[in-house]
Amino acid sequence: MRRILRLMMLAAGSYRREYVRCLQSSLAASVVQAAAYATLIPLLYELTRPQVDEAAAWGWFGAFAACYVAETVLRLYELRFQYSKWADVLAEARLRLGEKLRTMPQPELERRAAGDLSTVVGGNVANATTGVSTLGLLFTQLVTVPAVLGVIIAVVDWRLGLVLAVSVPFAVFFVRRIQRLSGSGFRGIDAADARAADRIVEYVQGLPLLKATGQVGRQSRRLADALHAQGEAMTSMQKRVTWPGLLASSVVQLCLVAMVAVGAALVLGLDLSPALLLAVAAGAVRFAEPLATASAMSQVFELTDAALERVGDVLACRPLPVGAPEARIGRFDLAFEEVSFSYDETPVLRGVSFTAPERSLTALVGPSGSGKTTITRLLTRYADPASGTVRIGGLDLRDLDPAEIYRHVSVVFQDVYLFDDTIRANIAMARPDATDEEVEAAARAANVHEFVSRLPDGYDTRVGEIGGALSGGERQRISIARAILKDAPIVLLDEPTAALDTESEVAVQNAIDALVADKTVLVIAHRLTTVAGADQILVLEDGRITERGTHAELIAAGGRYATMWAAQTRARHWRVPSTAT
Amino acid sequence: MSATISSTSTAEKREPAPPEGPPVTGPSPGRALIGVMEPVHGRLLTSIAVAATAAVLGVAGFALVALALRELLEPVPDPATVFRLLGGALAGLLARFGLRALSFHLSHLASFELEVELRTRLAEHLARIPLGEAQRLGSGAVKKVVQDDVRALHIAVADSVPLAGFTLAQPVAALVALGLLDWRLLLAVLALGPIVMIGMRLATRDYADTRRAYDEANEAINAAVVEFVQGMPVVRTFDDGTSSFRRFATRVHAFTRATAAWQESSRSSMIFSRAMMAPLPALVIILAAGVWLTASGSMSPATLVVALVIGTLPIESIMPLMWLAHHINESKAGAARISALLAIPPLPEPERPEQPADGSIRFRDVRFSYGPDGAGRPALDGVDLDIPSGTVCALVGPSGSGKSTVARLIPRFWDVTGGEILVGGVDVRRIPAEVLLRHVSMVFQDPFLLEDTIAANIRLARPEASDAEVEAAARAAQAHDFIVSELPHGYQTRVGERGARLSGGQRQRITIARAMLAEAPIVILDEATAFADPENEAAIQDAIAELTRGRTVVVIAHRLSTVADADQIVVLDSGRVAERGTHRQLLDAGGRYARLWAHHQRARTWALGSAARAEDPAVTR
Numbered sequence A: 001m002r003r004i005l006r007l008m009m010l011a012a013g014s015y016r017r018e019y020v021r022c023l024q025s026s027l028a029a030s031v032v033q034a035a036a037y038a039t040l041i042p043l044l045y046e047l048t049r050p051q052v053d054e055a056a057a058w059g060w061f062g063a064f065a066a067c068y069v070a071e072t073v074l075r076l077y078e079l080r081f082q083y084s085k086w087a088d089v090l091a092e093a094r095l096r097l098g099e100k101l102r103t104m105p106q107p108e109l110e111r112r113a114a115g116d117l118s119t120v121v122g123g124n125v126a127n128a129t130t131g132v133s134t135l136g137l138l139f140t141q142l143v144t145v146p147a148v149l150g151v152i153i154a155v156v157d158w159r160l161g162l163v164l165a166v167s168v169p170f171a172v173f174f175v176r177r178i179q180r181l182s183g184s185g186f187r188g189i190d191a192a193d194a195r196a197a198d199r200i201v202e203y204v205q206g207l208p209l210l211k212a213t214g215q216v217g218r219q220s221r222r223l224a225d226a227l228h229a230q231g232e233a234m235t236s237m238q239k240r241v242t243w244p245g246l247l248a249s250s251v252v253q254l255c256l257v258a259m260v261a262v263g264a265a266l267v268l269g270l271d272l273s274p275a276l277l278l279a280v281a282a283g284a285v286r287f288a289e290p291l292a293t294a295s296a297m298s299q300v301f302e303l304t305d306a307a308l309e310r311v312g313d314v315l316a317c318r319p320l321p322v323g324a325p326e327a328r329i330g331r332f333d334l335a336f337e338e339v340s341f342s343y344d345e346t347p348v349l350r351g352v353s354f355t356a357p358e359r360s361l362t363a364l365v366g367p368s369g370s371g372k373t374t375i376t377r378l379l380t381r382y383a384d385p386a387s388g389t390v391r392i393g394g395l396d397l398r399d400l401d402p403a404e405i406y407r408h409v410s411v412v413f414q415d416v417y418l419f420d421d422t423i424r425a426n427i428a429m430a431r432p433d434a435t436d437e438e439v440e441a442a443a444r445a446a447n448v449h450e451f452v453s454r455l456p457d458g459y460d461t462r463v464g465e466i467g468g469a470l471s472g473g474e475r476q477r478i479s480i481a482r483a484i485l486k487d488a489p490i491v492l493l494d495e496p497t498a499a500l501d502t503e504s505e506v507a508v509q510n511a512i513d514a515l516v517a518d519k520t521v522l523v524i525a526h527r528l529t530t531v532a533g534a535d536q537i538l539v540l541e542d543g544r545i546t547e548r549g550t551h552a553e554l555i556a557a558g559g560r561y562a563t564m565w566a567a568q569t570r571a572r573h574w575r576v577p578s579t580a581t
Numbered sequence B: 001m002s003a004t005i006s007s008t009s010t011a012e013k014r015e016p017a018p019p020e021g022p023p024v025t026g027p028s029p030g031r032a033l034i035g036v037m038e039p040v041h042g043r044l045l046t047s048i049a050v051a052a053t054a055a056v057l058g059v060a061g062f063a064l065v066a067l068a069l070r071e072l073l074e075p076v077p078d079p080a081t082v083f084r085l086l087g088g089a090l091a092g093l094l095a096r097f098g099l100r101a102l103s104f105h106l107s108h109l110a111s112f113e114l115e116v117e118l119r120t121r122l123a124e125h126l127a128r129i130p131l132g133e134a135q136r137l138g139s140g141a142v143k144k145v146v147q148d149d150v151r152a153l154h155i156a157v158a159d160s161v162p163l164a165g166f167t168l169a170q171p172v173a174a175l176v177a178l179g180l181l182d183w184r185l186l187l188a189v190l191a192l193g194p195i196v197m198i199g200m201r202l203a204t205r206d207y208a209d210t211r212r213a214y215d216e217a218n219e220a221i222n223a224a225v226v227e228f229v230q231g232m233p234v235v236r237t238f239d240d241g242t243s244s245f246r247r248f249a250t251r252v253h254a255f256t257r258a259t260a261a262w263q264e265s266s267r268s269s270m271i272f273s274r275a276m277m278a279p280l281p282a283l284v285i286i287l288a289a290g291v292w293l294t295a296s297g298s299m300s301p302a303t304l305v306v307a308l309v310i311g312t313l314p315i316e317s318i319m320p321l322m323w324l325a326h327h328i329n330e331s332k333a334g335a336a337r338i339s340a341l342l343a344i345p346p347l348p349e350p351e352r353p354e355q356p357a358d359g360s361i362r363f364r365d366v367r368f369s370y371g372p373d374g375a376g377r378p379a380l381d382g383v384d385l386d387i388p389s390g391t392v393c394a395l396v397g398p399s400g401s402g403k404s405t406v407a408r409l410i411p412r413f414w415d416v417t418g419g420e421i422l423v424g425g426v427d428v429r430r431i432p433a434e435v436l437l438r439h440v441s442m443v444f445q446d447p448f449l450l451e452d453t454i455a456a457n458i459r460l461a462r463p464e465a466s467d468a469e470v471e472a473a474a475r476a477a478q479a480h481d482f483i484v485s486e487l488p489h490g491y492q493t494r495v496g497e498r499g500a501r502l503s504g505g506q507r508q509r510i511t512i513a514r515a516m517l518a519e520a521p522i523v524i525l526d527e528a529t530a531f532a533d534p535e536n537e538a539a540i541q542d543a544i545a546e547l548t549r550g551r552t553v554v555v556i557a558h559r560l561s562t563v564a565d566a567d568q569i570v571v572l573d574s575g576r577v578a579e580r581g582t583h584r585q586l587l588d589a590g591g592r593y594a595r596l597w598a599h600h601q602r603a604r605t606w607a608l609g610s611a612a613r614a615e616d617p618a619v620t621r
């Protein structure tokens, strides 16, 4: 009970004061409700007397009616919270979660799938807040009414009260049992739901691939398994709680029959007036009803509890610590000092050191999987290095507020990600206050403007999920326009032209070139020709920098870079097999 | 309530869930609801019958308790009669609880089965409709339908069905019992009729617009979260806490507003039903009549007790349905959306299926547009292609010219708007989808991996392939080395959502391995090596050359030098074939391709950075 209350307060967030007030009126309403039922006892007693005192009977009736009115008013007051605050509580909780997702270390985020998180933010949190707005009230009612009524009955006749009281431990026992069973059941269902949600998102996003490999519908083992597991989880839970549920709800009603039976025996033994038994029975019916419901409700507490737990789990995730949140970046040179990093057990970077002076162009080259993208990630504090230090402007990233880092860094990612919105919105997200002219200028520089102007809706064309309604090259250019518009002093470019045709590539390279004039640029490219003019080229192999220098120096050295250069020249003359060969 | 989620729903009864509105297309919500329940109709009817029996037995049990009390009020009560009546009551109540639990059990199991069945059907249907339709819906919205809307049916199927049995049988039984005891009390209770009717009407009233707004707001949140999470690196670096996070925040606030609007529209009915649809008001009326009748001596107080017990049953049996009304409305809306999705016409399957004869591909005057019903800007505008079996055809051309579109039409992800596509001499519309998809293997421009192991991702193409074959394919794609040396669990390493735990080039090589394993007569490579480093690229291309010998290959590439030796090169421009021929022929023709080639040569010598900054201002067109 304590724990539930604590969880509810947690979910109520900053609305806990209102919530407590609402619980109080719920308590008052329940007491009044019980009082109403209690007036049935004197009323019926009055009516069963040989000589009915009509005035007294109507008086008790009046008391009953008055209680009804009072109860209704109090309940309406109680409903106000649900009615006017529920949505606010939910919104607050969702925004809290959103903020959490944004500050959560990226690897932590990647461990959880998008579908899973959308279940938490979309569904679990709604369940949790609904629990808060409904359950507390319901529970107050369910506990208070029988308690008050039971005490009154016991005062009227302790023996009858005792029989009723016997049902309580039974009910509590079964309720506990259900709680235990459904607690683990709901956790199982939640987990199965989350997994199914992931698989559905994956299924839709991967539909082209799945179609091409014939893994659709019933043939899609992954989806089918997840769906069946989901059905299984629900069915097994249903089966487990059926019996305890049945017993919990019937035990109370059966005690009522038992009470009448005991009462009858007493009446027959002339130990109790029949009038009193009649009166108490009328009240006792109302005693049983809520208790039976309470036993069923207990599962709902568990549902809420499971939901709260998942929500709490996300909320409890700690953001990367910030050493000196007030620090501000003053210069824009980059430095890696003996940086090592690993995603899992396997080391990906091993003692990487380099500096990139302000307004210089540094190129990262090296085989696929050597850790190039990882270096750019560390520069945006994707995660902290296992050892060593990453610095911007001489400041350790661990001492910087992430927002301060993001403000000064612009990135073109290897995996282009566009939001399901208009082209304009996707570019302008880099600088929400940018004018249409500025957006267009950035678009021109990235060679976007030309194809956009051919679209019927121009910049207001929607790009589809992950940019799916655009061609690969179009998407990439939009992401470049976004980076250009941001106009940050540090620019990280990860294979910015991999999906571009030669003409676009040249245009985009020119734009990037212009960018370099007054920015610190780190560029990753496989086509070595595109980086041959860099101020310094770092050759990364297996997580180590094995060579560094300018193009001319590296060619002259005749090392790894020279080999790669030669390989590339070979690749140029590669041919698709033709029937002729 | 004996049931898992039935109790959930009862508990959520006061959640301000919105009423519902009509779906975009498809049958009316009510009809849709009945329609989607179709697979389990029989069991639901059984559940209703069992619930109704339980209700009647329950009323009988209560009536017997009351009769026992009446006997006790007699001047000389007969103990045997009293205990016989109480025994009967006990039996009736026990049977009531047992049957009630049984009916919920039946409906719940039926509902769980229905969920799995519907989700599977939806998934199957999604794969049969044109890809574009599925993508237009988006994964967030589809997840909502497949997951949440199907779940919303639960209330209607698992909880409302037995409750409906109760609601029908219990009031009738209660009224009959009441009439048998005292017809005047029956009249008093019947006076509640209009109130009940009004309450029901209000509770089930449909606030179509507000509910639709609420639904859309809810769906938008779902989509926003998926986006927010998957695009987080972009969100973080391009967002100062106001723009993209704002996308999410805006939707959260829109949801709050939609909820408020719904609450506004349903406020009066909520207050009415809260105040009237409860045992207390019914008791007030029964008591008023009872006190009057008993005090005047024309009715026994025991009869009044009976009336107090069963007189509230009509209202009490309606209450759960009223609590659930919002949820039932939600179920209906969900059912409507499910039916609407299932009503999207699938790509028609051939009546007389034919088998492709070989690996040849022909496009005859193909027109295609991504817009709905072929409307909108054409992506392909009269494309003719003739790719003989076993030859290599390269598609080149500027970004957005339609290369990937050509590739996607071959396995019939979409149907052409005009013209026809022949694979192995047969129109793709006459080839069964399964056969066609097995005939064509494809490497996509965006490598997509499933959140599974490396081996499973490669094996996707041919689930029965042996480990040795998987490894051979991985070797050909130059993936074997990094798989065993750089990944923590080798072939059993999980790749993360969308393959996020691999580097770009690694991802691409896995998809190549997958295509190599497929052994389809037609191989389509869309920018398959864009992220490969030069050394790997050369090795991969050698391997592809080896493995695709004798198969038909369609290769899309921006780096012209990589395709210069293809049997034919097709230059696309704005959805049309601008030129075709071999590398030599096209260079000699001095047209579009020759210009692209010149560009290409120049780009290769062009370099980023200070040294090259002054070079070639002419390239900007």
Ligand SMILES: Nc1ncnc2c1ncn2[C@@H]1O[C@H](COP(=O)(O)OP(=O)(O)OP(=O)(O)O)[C@@H](O)[C@H]1O
Residues within 6 Å of the ligand: A110, A343, A344, A348, A367, A368, A369, A370, A371, A372, A373, A374, A375, A414, B486, B487, B500, B501, B502, B503, B504, B505, B506, B531
């Ligand atoms: N999120 C991640 N979780 C676990 N391992 C990862 C993750 N991202 C990358 N890796 C692993 O780290 C290594 C380096 O990856 P990285 O993306 O930095 O390579 P890269 O040099 O950018 O390669 P490419 O040229 O193919 O893009 C690879 O072996 C990769 O499998």
Ligand SMILES: Nc1ncnc2c1ncn2[C@@H]1O[C@H](COP(=O)(O)OP(=O)(O)OP(=O)(O)O)[C@@H](O)[C@H]1O
Residues within 6 Å of the ligand: A468, A469, A470, A471, A472, A473, A474, A499, A501, B132, B135, B370, B371, B379, B398, B399, B400, B401, B402, B403, B404, B405, B406, B445
């Ligand atoms: N799913 C889609 N919905 C709507 N329009 C689309 C969709 N996919 C592509 N398009 C549009 O169709 C045109 C042709 O796209 P396609 O992907 O075939 O180009 P592409 O030649 O492959 O280009 P790239 O080299 O950039 O990949 C483009 O203008 C693009 O915007």
Ligand SMILES: [Mg+2]
Residues within 6 Å of the ligand: A372, A373, A374, A414, A494, B503, B504, B505
């Ligand atoms: Mg990379």
Ligand SMILES: [Mg+2]
Residues within 6 Å of the ligand: A471, A472, A473, B403, B404, B405, B445, B526
């Ligand atoms: Mg393409």
